[in-house]
Amino acid sequence: LQLETDLRRALDGDELRLFYQPIVSLADETLLGYEALIRWQHPTRGLLPPGAFLDAAENNRLTSRLGAWVLHQACNDAAGWPAGLRVHVNVSARHLAEPGFSDLVAAALDGSGLPPERLELEITESTALFAAEATLQAVSEVTERGVTLALDDFGTGYSAITALHRLPIHTVKIDRSFVADVVTQPSTAALVQGLLQLGRGMGLQVIAEGIEDLDQADWLRRHGCAMAQGYAFGRPAPLPSRTGARTAEA
Numbered sequence: 001l002q003l004e005t006d007l008r009r010a011l012d013g014d015e016l017r018l019f020y021q022p023i024v025s026l027a028d029e030t031l032l033g034y035e036a037l038i039r040w041q042h043p044t045r046g047l048l049p050p051g052a053f054l055d056a057a058e059n060n061r062l063t064s065r066l067g068a069w070v071l072h073q074a075c076n077d078a079a080g081w082p083a084g085l086r087v088h089v090n091v092s093a094r095h096l097a098e099p100g101f102s103d104l105v106a107a108a109l110d111g112s113g114l115p116p117e118r119l120e121l122e123i124t125e126s127t128a129l130f131a132a133e134a135t136l137q138a139v140s141e142v143t144e145r146g147v148t149l150a151l152d153d154f155g156t157g158y159s160a161i162t163a164l165h166r167l168p169i170h171t172v173k174i175d176r177s178f179v180a181d182v183v184t185q186p187s188t189a190a191l192v193q194g195l196l197q198l199g200r201g202m203g204l205q206v207i208a209e210g211i212e213d214l215d216q217a218d219w220l221r222r223h224g225c226a227m228a229q230g231y232a233f234g235r236p237a238p239l240p241s242r243t244g245a246r247t248a249e250a
């Protein structure tokens with residue numbers, strides 16, 4: 001398969017990039033951290049979004065190599081940021097359940113010097129793998145170290161409540177499909193109020209995703225959502241690396 005061959009070359013070479021999107025406090029728009037989002041600077045096809053290649057990696061046992069690259073890169077980048085800022089890294093369910101996942105996280109933290117408290121791993125609920133013993137083991141090993149877990153795309157999967165019940169979740173990210181019509185759809189507004197109440201009741205951090213305009217930000221702020229992410233506050237973009245060299249601008 002051409003895509004797979006290309007992706008192996010991308011991993012060996014220098015074609016993958018991390019873009020970063022700001023996560024802010026809704027109260028005063030203070031920067032709290034960034035979510036790392038992978039891109040592929042393909043030599044002929046240009047800058048590719050993850051949707052164009054993550055599934056190919058998932059099906060070809062490249063998941064753990066790709067995930068390892070992301071974790072090391074993100075921790076190295078974040079170690080050079082001001083001390084208050086956290087980094088969010090997306091982790092595939094398959095990678096999380098692989099042997100050695102928590103050792104990889106430990107190596108990325110130790111190698112970069114990033115304090116564990118500044119790393120948050122984002123997992124999605126859209127998988128049955130939550131039940132796997134290997135997943136529970138990996139999760140307990142990384143959280144004991146001080147790394148936190150976010151439940152991404154919250155509300156869209158079939159096992160959201162089970163995930164909250166079974167895993168030591170620190171943060172839920174309200175999916176952008178809900179945020180998109182929270183201001184205009186009373187039923188969506190009621191649903192999001194329910195999610196916010198659930199978050200408060202369980203002592204979770206809540207991040208609203210996909211905030212594109214100030215009406216959405218106002219609504220969420222008024223309803224007690226503390227944190228946000230979305231085009232209104234910043235798009236995913238390359239950041240200067242620790243050395244000051246800029247990447248992925250071509």
Ligand code: G
Nearest residue numbers: 036037038049050051054070090091092236
């Ligand atoms: O950046 P964009 O919004 O196009 O991302 C699309 C999807 O790809 C999102 O669901 C995001 O969680 C996922 N994604 C982005 N970067 C990574 C990554 O480094 N690892 C994994 N596993 N998923 C990622």
Ligand code: G
Nearest residue numbers: 090152153209210211212229230231232236
């Ligand atoms: O699935 P996950 O939440 O990890 O990925 C975030 C995805 O959402 C990325 O592909 C990112 O580019 C996209 N995204 C981030 N902010 C916004 C936004 O305000 N509007 C839309 N439509 N997409 C967004």
Ligand code: MN
Nearest residue numbers: 035090122152
């Ligand atoms: Mn995410």
Ligand code: NA
Nearest residue numbers: 152153173209
């Ligand atoms: Na999401």
